[in-house]
Amino acid sequence: MFSARDMPSPSSIFSAYASMTASMMLFRSMANDLIPQPLRGYLLNAIRYLIEPRSSTLTLIIEESAGISRNMVYDAAEAYLSSRVTPDNHRLTVTKTRMDKNLSLRLEKGEKLIDVFNAVPFKWRFVCSVESEKTNDVVVHNSSNARSAEKRWFEVTFPKKQKEMAVQVYLPFILERAREMMEQQRVLKMHTLDPSVCYSGVKWDSIILDHPSTFETLAMDPELKNAVMQDLDRFVKRKEFYKRVGRAWKRGYLLYGPPGTGKSSLIAAMANYLKFDIFDLQLGNVVRDSDLRRLLLATANRSILVIEDIDCTVDIPDRRHAHGLKQSDIQITLSGLLNFIDGLWSSCGDERIIIFTTNHKERLDPALLRPGRMDMHIHMSYCSYQGFKLLASNYLQTPSDHPLYGEIEGLIEDIQITPAQVAEELMKDEDAEATLEGFVKLLKRKKMEGDVCQNNSAEPKRSKVGCKQKSKGNIGVSVTQRRTRRIR
Numbered sequence: 001m002f003s004a005r006d007m008p009s010p011s012s013i014f015s016a017y018a019s020m021t022a023s024m025m026l027f028r029s030m031a032n033d034l035i036p037q038p039l040r041g042y043l044l045n046a047i048r049y050l051i052e053p054r055s056s057t058l059t060l061i062i063e064e065s066a067g068i069s070r071n072m073v074y075d076a077a078e079a080y081l082s083s084r085v086t087p088d089n090h091r092l093t094v095t096k097t098r099m100d101k102n103l104s105l106r107l108e109k110g111e112k113l114i115d116v117f118n119a120v121p122f123k124w125r126f127v128c129s130v131e132s133e134k135t136n137d138v139v140v141h142n143s144s145n146a147r148s149a150e151k152r153w154f155e156v157t158f159p160k161k162q163k164e165m166a167v168q169v170y171l172p173f174i175l176e177r178a179r180e181m182m183e184q185q186r187v188l189k190m191h192t193l194d195p196s197v198c199y200s201g202v203k204w205d206s207i208i209l210d211h212p213s214t215f216e217t218l219a220m221d222p223e224l225k226n227a228v229m230q231d232l233d234r235f236v237k238r239k240e241f242y243k244r245v246g247r248a249w250k251r252g253y254l255l256y257g258p259p260g261t262g263k264s265s266l267i268a269a270m271a272n273y274l275k276f277d278i279f280d281l282q283l284g285n286v287v288r289d290s291d292l293r294r295l296l297l298a299t300a301n302r303s304i305l306v307i308e309d310i311d312c313t314v315d316i317p318d319r320r321h322a323h324g325l326k327q328s329d330i331q332i333t334l335s336g337l338l339n340f341i342d343g344l345w346s347s348c349g350d351e352r353i354i355i356f357t358t359n360h361k362e363r364l365d366p367a368l369l370r371p372g373r374m375d376m377h378i379h380m381s382y383c384s385y386q387g388f389k390l391l392a393s394n395y396l397q398t399p400s401d402h403p404l405y406g407e408i409e410g411l412i413e414d415i416q417i418t419p420a421q422v423a424e425e426l427m428k429d430e431d432a433e434a435t436l437e438g439f440v441k442l443l444k445r446k447k448m449e450g451d452v453c454q455n456n457s458a459e460p461k462r463s464k465v466g467c468k469q470k471s472k473g474n475i476g477v478s479v480t481q482r483r484t485r486r487i488r
């Protein structure tokens with residue numbers, strides 16, 4: 001056995017190392033004269049390998065780019081380490097772009113950080129260098145005016161015996177964590193057609209989607225709301241399912257109901273819930289089939305394609321005249337559009353949602369209502385008592401009960417009042433009492449005026465889901481009245 005007595009003392013180690021280094025120098029000077037160059041290099045490396053002290057740590061270099069692409073591990077490390085800065089860090093960079101929700105802190109050049117993972121310390125260092133123009137040598141960067149030639153990388157050092165864990169567990173963990181962080185910070189975008197580009201072809205223009213509507217603020221039948229949320233949850237989880245059954249990973253929703261019942265608000269709530277961008281395709285601005293094809297190809301995965309008011313439209317004769325086009329140039333039909341979208345998304349679209357809205361479901365082209373076209377038909381309807389309570393607690397922050405609520409319940413269930421009208425009424429006064437009294441008066445007035453739900457009304461009071469009935473109309477995209485709308 002190896003006992004303490006057998007252990008070499010530090011001074012003996014030092015003198016042994018010194019004598020080995022001296023022998024090395026001696027060997028080098030002798031070798032210069034006696035041994036030819038290629039062999040000399042090989043021997044020197046072999047001797048150095050045998051006598052130099054062995055390191056017990058391993059350092060991974062994570063460069064910013066991998067060839068011409070960005071290195072995903074670098075981006076992930078940058079995002080992940082920004083959440084691990086400690087009071088020991090002396091210099092941090094702070095940034096916020098137009099597309100960021102929050103300020104982000106990042107390590108500044110030369111900063112170090114220790115991240116303990118599974119009880120193993122990982123020592124990180126952020127390094128920048130600039131390529132010197134004359135010599136092509138890499139020198140440590142300390143001037144800010146040479147940013148274009150700057151090379152950046154992270155070094156992470158850890159015990160060598162943890163190599164497997166670092167590569168198989170730690171780095172994948174960082175990639176996943178960073179993906180989650182980026183997802184949370186993602187700013188949603190709303191893409192609309194740029195009206196300035198007309199004849200030469202339309203293109204998407206984007207703004208930040210800052211719509212406050214969420215499922216919590218949306219007044220709709222609670223069962224229906226749950227059904228929609230569950231449908232969305234199921235959809236995003238079923239990548240493998242769609243692949244297995246050979247279907248495009250897409251889902252279609254038809255939202256129908258009178259103006260002001262929350263169709264556009266529901267679209268915004270869905271986008272906020274899934275963190276999907278919206279592409280608002282105003283068909284009235286698309287003249288040619290080729291434009292439509294180009295626009296659809298330019299939409300992104302994990303997005304919602306919205307076509308509002310499909311029963312309304314596109315004043316074809318006017319547009320044809322304005323653009324000097326022949327009838328044959330205008331080929332946009334609803335079934336053509338749907339077939340094209342199906343084909344396109346089957347081959348190159350993932351996690352796509354398409355939403356059509358209409359105020360008149362009965363006027364729609366049967367092609368759209370055919371089973372398999374729109375997966376879910378969602379009826380948005382007049383405000384129920386439940387809906388009123390939700391809006392009142394949002395707008396007035398009143399408690400869940402109030403002496404006037406009984407009277408409101410009795411009146412509202414018989415009256416056709418949209419959530420938009422209710423919301424408008426609830427915003428009229430900052431004083432909750434006065435507002436509710438005014439609201440009761442409005443309901444009574446409406447009742448007197450006969451603005452009530454008829455038993456045989458085409459618009460049932462409560463929202464329904466999934467009633468895929470056929471209708472007679474064959475209007476689709478090509479009808480008479482032009483009406484372009486945006487999500488408000």
Ligand SMILES: Nc1ncnc2c1ncn2[C@@H]1O[C@H](COP(=O)(O)OP(=O)(O)OP(=O)(O)O)[C@@H](O)[C@H]1O
Nearest residue numbers: 217218219258259260261262263264265419420423
């Ligand atoms: N169900 C609802 N829940 C909460 N707020 C609503 C609801 N419906 C309407 N509102 C309010 O009314 C405004 C207009 O509603 P929205 O634009 O969503 O209606 P719409 O059904 O899309 O109408 P249109 O058919 O005219 O496009 C919204 O910005 C919102 O403030």
Ligand SMILES: [Mg+2]
Nearest residue numbers: 263264308485
């Ligand atoms: Mg709308």
